[in-house]
Amino acid sequence: MMGRTEVRDGTGGTGDAVIRLDGVCKVFDVYRRTGLLRRERREVRAVDGISFEVARGETVGYIGPNGAGKSTTIKMLTGILVPSGGSVRVAGIDPSRERTRLARRIGVVFGQRTTLWWDLPLRDSYDLVRRMYRVEPARFRANLDRCVDLLDLGPLLEVPVRQLSLGQRMRGDIAAALLHDPEVLYLDEPTIGLDVISKAKVRQFLAEVKAAGATTVLLTTHDLTDIEQLCERVMVIDHGRLVHDGDLAGLHAVGASERVLVVDFARELPAVDVPGARTVRVEGPRQWLSFPASASAAPLVAEVAARYPLVDLSVREPAIEEVIARLYGDRASL
Numbered sequence: 001m002m003g004r005t006e007v008r009d010g011t012g013g014t015g016d017a018v019i020r021l022d023g024v025c026k027v028f029d030v031y032r033r034t035g036l037l038r039r040e041r042r043e044v045r046a047v048d049g050i051s052f053e054v055a056r057g058e059t060v061g062y063i064g065p066n067g068a069g070k071s072t073t074i075k076m077l078t079g080i081l082v083p084s085g086g087s088v089r090v091a092g093i094d095p096s097r098e099r100t101r102l103a104r105r106i107g108v109v110f111g112q113r114t115t116l117w118w119d120l121p122l123r124d125s126y127d128l129v130r131r132m133y134r135v136e137p138a139r140f141r142a143n144l145d146r147c148v149d150l151l152d153l154g155p156l157l158e159v160p161v162r163q164l165s166l167g168q169r170m171r172g173d174i175a176a177a178l179l180h181d182p183e184v185l186y187l188d189e190p191t192i193g194l195d196v197i198s199k200a201k202v203r204q205f206l207a208e209v210k211a212a213g214a215t216t217v218l219l220t221t222h223d224l225t226d227i228e229q230l231c232e233r234v235m236v237i238d239h240g241r242l243v244h245d246g247d248l249a250g251l252h253a254v255g256a257s258e259r260v261l262v263v264d265f266a267r268e269l270p271a272v273d274v275p276g277a278r279t280v281r282v283e284g285p286r287q288w289l290s291f292p293a294s295a296s297a298a299p300l301v302a303e304v305a306a307r308y309p310l311v312d313l314s315v316r317e318p319a320i321e322e323v324i325a326r327l328y329g330d331r332a333s334l
């Protein structure tokens, strides 16, 4: 299952790993009231023996269904939570022991909440970041100019954060996380709730960060397009365990997932019959054709267009949950 080949050094790890987890666990005690004065203790193993390494400059997707343990992992990587077992190193630092020292070396973006100051204009928030991390002025200016340029922040710098749209705020948050040149960037759902244009801007910016090669990125998302556009490697966590570590194609192959071509014809037709796909739904002139996610849609589209009066089409990606459900279905039947 672990589809990655790693060159190990004598210390049991890869030479240039910036993030290193070895047998990491996090157990929460959860109490449930069972009577007037009685409560029952239950253990939740949110992370259950995870080991992986991420090399310098890699952008890795970290995905899984709700409650899988992604946020718990990221909280251990930032030092907010102390692991119940195993060891964590980020840039050579044990996060829970040296959280403040680590903070200078990492950047964190949570899609669900902002790290910016709500009532301050973006520019003032950035100035506070500069002072907090004691970023050298010339470096700060260069980083800010680059972010303003690539994230289109120019017209927003004087606007208080609370007046920004979600997409604008997210771009502002991403810039704030990078102004101190972190070696490692954690992105927790950076495109959640964004419109198509904002999503594209965020992805394009992250692609530039990746191309520059200096930052190691761990990306948590429910949007497979984020992964497809940014990550050669994807790790899947479910029930606190790593169930896949490899490329996205490998995940689709293992999960036997399917994409759906939605076609609109000029008129109602019986279910179409084209090689490499099966028609799974017909509704008036619209039909849904399922085909393997690992296959290209191009030959299928060409075939349909050549044989039928095609008016419009779109391709629907499988949801991560669906891929993982299949992956698990397959494993359960082994």
Ligand SMILES: Nc1ncnc2c1ncn2[C@@H]1O[C@H](COP(=O)(O)OP(=O)(O)OP(=O)(O)O)[C@@H](O)[C@H]1O
Residues within 6 Å of the ligand: 028, 029, 030, 044, 045, 046, 064, 065, 066, 067, 068, 069, 070, 071, 072, 073
């Ligand atoms: N502080 C806590 N106390 C008790 N249980 C917790 C706590 N934090 C997380 N859990 C539990 O640990 C498990 C993993 O949660 P976690 O938030 O890491 O999942 P996730 O993969 O980030 O999910 P989501 O995609 O919904 O954010 C869940 O069962 C959750 O209920």
